[in-house]
Each structure stands twice: as C-alpha cells, then as structure tokens.
Amino acid sequence: MRSIGEMARDSGLSVSALRFYDGAGVLVPAWVDPVSGYRWYGPQQLEEARLLARLRRAGMPLPDIRLVLAGWSSADTDLVRKLLQAHLRRLELGLSDARSEFSTVRALLEHRGNSMTSLHTAAAVRLTVSAPGLAAALDAVRFAASTDPELPMLGGVLFDIEGEALHVVATDRYRMAVAQAGTTGHGGPRVQVIVPVPLADAMRALLSGEESVQLAVDGDRVTLETGDRQAAGQCLDHDFPDYRRLVHLPAGRRVLVDVPAFQAAVETGPVRAGEVRKPDDVSCDLSVLKVTADGAVTVCEDGDDDQHCVAVNREFLLHALAAGARDQLILEFGAPTAPLAIHRPDTEDTFSMLMPVRLEN
Known part of the structure; x- marks a missing residue:
C-alpha cells in the first residue's frame, strides 16, 4: 500500500490532483482510514495513476479517462483502443481547424501590418x-x-x-x-x-x-x-x-497586506504543482490565495478548493512583492480567471499583474 504522498511522488500526479480524482470517482483509493481520512493506494493503482497522468497530458476528458481505466483494469483492450483512437481523431480535427483559423489570422495580420506604421519613430x-x-x-x-x-x-x-x-x-x-x-x-x-x-x-x-x-x-x-x-x-x-488594453480589468476586491509578513507566509506556506512553463519546460510551484471573511489574504492549504481561490506562480508573486518596494501593498482580486493586480497604496501609476494558473487536476 502507498500513502497519498508516496503515490504522488511515484505517479507524477500531485496530492491535490489525486484528491480531485478520488472525488471525481476516477481513481478511488483502495482504502481510506475511517479516523484520519488518510488515503492509501494498492500496488496495481500505481500503473493506473501513471496512465491517468499520461491521458490528462494528452488532453483526454475525464469521462473518457474513466472508461479507459475501467477497460484497463478488465483487460478490455478493444474498448481502450477505440477510446484512444476517438480522442486522437478529435485532436487531429481540432488541429486542422486551428491551422485553418491561424492561416486566416496570419493573412489578416499581414494586411494589418502593411496598413500600420511601425512602433518606432524617426523623429x-x-x-x-x-x-x-x-x-x-x-x-x-x-x-x-x-x-x-x-x-x-x-x-x-x-x-x-x-x-x-x-x-x-x-x-x-x-x-x-x-x-x-x-x-x-x-x-x-x-x-x-x-x-x-x-x-x-x-x-x-x-x-x-x-x-x-x-x-x-x-x-x-x-x-x-x-x-x-x-x-x-x-x-x-x-x-x-x-x-x-491589457491593464483594463474589472474592479475587484482590494486588500491591504503587510508585505514582510505576507512574504514570509508565501515563502513558508503550502504550494501546489502548476502547469509546465515555457521556455524551460519545468513546472512551477503555485501559491493559492484567497480573501478570508475578515478581509485578510491567506495562502490556502492543500485541499482547500474554495471557488474564489486564485493560484499564481509563487516565484513570480515574491518578485512582484519585492518590486513593489513598499511595506504595504494592495492586492486586488477579481475572478479566479482574472489577473491578480498588485498596487502601491500611494500611487495608481505603478503596479503589476500576475496571470492566474490553472491548478493541476
């Protein structure tokens, strides 16, 4: 039996992802401690978890993954092959459509480029x-x-x-x-x-x-x-x-934070695995933030799935806080899919924005 931490390490799925797949009924632990609620996985589930990770990286939707895993465990290779082929056809059709749209966009871009003056000025x-x-x-x-x-x-x-x-x-x-x-x-x-x-x-x-x-x-x-x-x-x-155009965001909830204390909370707080980031092809550590009922910003514990949480690259967040160069900064939260804005309290002319990152599922 593997603990959830060992399963995460050996399978390539994060702990939060394993919890998500348990809740979705895709990869249910072999046993859950009735007292502590801790999840344990059987030996055969490691192969399934690795397969799940590969299918998610290939963009297969969860309903199909559920059927693939069911067919995998029952040795129904015909079902698995048909599901893989169907998903591959969808990807190929999607790629064909994307190429067609990109060709149109490139043509529009060429026309636009010919009709616009360069950014640089000769004056x-x-x-x-x-x-x-x-x-x-x-x-x-x-x-x-x-x-x-x-x-x-x-x-x-x-x-x-x-x-x-x-x-x-x-x-x-x-x-x-x-x-x-x-x-x-x-x-x-x-x-x-x-x-x-x-x-x-x-x-x-x-x-x-x-x-x-x-x-x-x-x-x-x-x-x-x-x-x-x-x-x-x-x-x-x-x-x-x-x-x-990029900085015009809908007004969100503004929270004043004490920067040294918040930096310490981010540096020592829990992190989650994020998507692979180009150009270095490495995954990033995410800090998941939310505004509490008393108006403070907290770093969410792993497993906190509040719909208003915003996940950002932890390294980028620390850089932005340092660049803010103030003991207090304002964090502005919009929707979970909107950038997190970081303002100085004394001016609206200097600010930064961090794009939210989709949590790995």
Missing part, C-alpha cells in the same frame, strides 16, 4: 527625467521582462513617452509591470521604443544620483546621459503589445 526626441524617478520605475518593472527567445519583442522594456509622462512597461505574458516617471521637455506626439534588457540594465546602473538625466530617442537609437557618462544603443525592431 528626434530629447527630454529630462528625474534620476531617482527613472531608477524606481525600472526597478518596478525589470522582474517582468521576458527571456523567451521565441518572443524577442518582449525581451526589453517599453519606454512610452507621451506628454509629460514616461511609462516603462515589461511583460513575459505571465506577468506585467507598469511604472511611470515624470519628464519635462517633450511636447510632441507619443513616442514608443523598446529598450533591450541589457541596455535598460546599463541605464539603471547610471542612475545612482539625485540629479536629472537626459533621455534621447533618435530613430532606432536611444541614449541616456548623466553628467559625463552615457548608456546608448539600438532599440528592438519590434512592436510591443498594446499594454493599455
């Missing part, structure tokens, strides 16, 4: 920025920059200059951070450039004083000057997503 722009303000803005967003080589347009920090404001933005799809620094000297049209991460880091290294610095954009080249030092280089020749 020369020069403005003055507070060194501490720009440093704080870069610190607030740097953690969210992408390292995925397949998405080079996200491998930098967007500098969005409009009026007297400079917004800096970074995203890797799973998280996004936005910050603002005040400027003077620019009264022209909106200008956007993507500063490569190494150049953004070089700029940040120059921002050690309290003085103002000069930021210049000339075509595809951006320069930061402070005193007799400068950091300069070419911008990325890509378009950045329209972040303004």
